[in-house]
Amino acid sequence: MTTLGQATQLYLEEAADIAGLSESMKSLLITPRRETRVEVPLLRDNGELQICIGYRIQHNRARGPMKGGLRYHHHVDADEVRGLASLMTWKTAVVDVPFGGAKGGIAVDPTTLSIAEQERLTRRFVDEIHDIFGPDRDIPAPDMGTTPRTMAWIMNQYQKYHGFAPGCVTGKPVELYGAEGRNEATGRGVGIVTLALLKHYSSSIDDCTFAIQGFGNVGSFAAAWLHQSGAQIVAISDISGAFHNPAGIDIPAALNHVQQHGSLNGFTGGKQISNPELLSLPVDVLVPAALGNVITEDNAAEIRARYVIEAANGPVSPAADRILQQNGIVVLPDILANAGGVTVSYFEWVQNHQYFRWDLSRIREELERTMSRAFDRVWTVAQERHVSLRTAAYLLAIDRVSQAVELGGY
Numbered sequence: 001m002t003t004l005g006q007a008t009q010l011y012l013e014e015a016a017d018i019a020g021l022s023e024s025m026k027s028l029l030i031t032p033r034r035e036t037r038v039e040v041p042l043l044r045d046n047g048e049l050q051i052c053i054g055y056r057i058q059h060n061r062a063r064g065p066m067k068g069g070l071r072y073h074h075h076v077d078a079d080e081v082r083g084l085a086s087l088m089t090w091k092t093a094v095v096d097v098p099f100g101g102a103k104g105g106i107a108v109d110p111t112t113l114s115i116a117e118q119e120r121l122t123r124r125f126v127d128e129i130h131d132i133f134g135p136d137r138d139i140p141a142p143d144m145g146t147t148p149r150t151m152a153w154i155m156n157q158y159q160k161y162h163g164f165a166p167g168c169v170t171g172k173p174v175e176l177y178g179a180e181g182r183n184e185a186t187g188r189g190v191g192i193v194t195l196a197l198l199k200h201y202s203s204s205i206d207d208c209t210f211a212i213q214g215f216g217n218v219g220s221f222a223a224a225w226l227h228q229s230g231a232q233i234v235a236i237s238d239i240s241g242a243f244h245n246p247a248g249i250d251i252p253a254a255l256n257h258v259q260q261h262g263s264l265n266g267f268t269g270g271k272q273i274s275n276p277e278l279l280s281l282p283v284d285v286l287v288p289a290a291l292g293n294v295i296t297e298d299n300a301a302e303i304r305a306r307y308v309i310e311a312a313n314g315p316v317s318p319a320a321d322r323i324l325q326q327n328g329i330v331v332l333p334d335i336l337a338n339a340g341g342v343t344v345s346y347f348e349w350v351q352n353h354q355y356f357r358w359d360l361s362r363i364r365e366e367l368e369r370t371m372s373r374a375f376d377r378v379w380t381v382a383q384e385r386h387v388s389l390r391t392a393a394y395l396l397a398i399d400r401v402s403q404a405v406e407l408g409g410y
């Protein structure tokens with residue numbers, strides 16, 4: 001299986017070759033700037049000591065302070081964090097927010113930890129890395145297994161060393177220097193760029209059917225936005241199962257069900273199908289919004305959608321990507337499709353620096369403007385260079401990053 005890091009490097013190298021980048025610049029863009037690995041001792045509630053390993057990998061800072069999530073998951077390792085850090089460099093460049101890329105994580109299963117243990121772990125991790133991140137250096141944000149609350153602890157611990165600095169993390173609670181609309185931002189961004197894509201193919205959203213895999217933060221907000229915009233969503237899923245209703249799923253009812261029961265388990269608004277079946281439904285638009293590597297060379301030939309929107313990170317493997325292209329299926333790449341979250345993180349950081357709060361309507365307007373502009377640029381590059389939208393997004397990103405490197409010097 002191709003890892004996210006390998007896939008990102010492959011796409012980057014393909015685009016770098018098309019752009020005619022020198023080997024040294026290519027190597028500079030691939031190599032992370034700094035990799036930090038720390039021991040994080042955690043005193044458990046029962047008095048035992050558990051030793052965890054934490055990472056912060058800072059990939060590139062040519063375009064600004066580095067930016068990327070912090071993940072708590074037992075599978076976290078240096079390879080995964082490295083790949084995600086690189087992806088952040090290209091994502092921030094595609095949407096043109098003035099950040100570089102980074103990622104971090106702790107190899108731990110947060111579901112086995114009490115809230116007090118999570119807090120101690122987070123504060124101890126900050127003790128180890130506080131001098132390498134900060135508002136003008138590297139700004140973490142929530143990712144898998146971390147929440148706005150985790151960000152509040154990070155901010156609080158960081159400030160013990162460095163004084164008032166709410167911009168040292170984003171994705172904070174709205175009550176504590178967070179931004180309105182950060183929660184919905186990635187899903188909303190997915191909706192905005194999907195609509196833009198359909199317009200370019202003269203497809204009206206009202207005439208298109210959708211299947212969405214994953215009904216968590218990204219999938220549910222994308223579903224809500226698309227539904228409100230007139231889309232007919234005929235299938236949704238989460239880890240508990242997939243549901244199909246050719247007449248259209250009642251999305252508000254599904255959202256309500258998840259709010260009440262914690263998952264789609266027991267949802268009666270559609271016939272239960274399997275998650276693999278959802279992926280191969282004959283819909284116009286398929287939105288994988290759950291996991292990486294769900295469309296691989298094993299099932300790519302079965303995909304019948306006309307458009308695949310990569311709402312998750314790396315849902316289509318490079319081998320599958322080639323098969324989809326051969327079959328005339330248009331893929332909107334993750335570094336554009338799910339960049340709404342980092343875009344609103346940027347707005348949060350700007351507000352923290354300005355000591356001024358924007359209201360939700362302003363955040364939504366700016367998100368729409370940023371995502372639409374990024375889509376238009378990627379679309380134009382794809383037309384001019386006769387390449388896929390993915391290659392166009394990488395071409396745009398590496399052009400912006402390599403220019404920043406050259407203009408700033410080494």
Ligand code: NAD
Nearest residue numbers: 186214215216217218238239275289290311312313338341
């Ligand atoms: P989440 O944990 O909130 O939701 C994940 C959803 O996927 C849940 O509904 C879960 O039940 C479902 N799921 C898990 N395994 C599944 C399976 N085997 N089949 C079907 N559904 C399954 O996570 P999220 O924040 O929505 O993130 C989803 C993806 O988007 C991830 O790849 C993440 O890296 C990426 N992403 C998230 C953000 C963000 O702002 N949240 C930003 C950029 C990228």
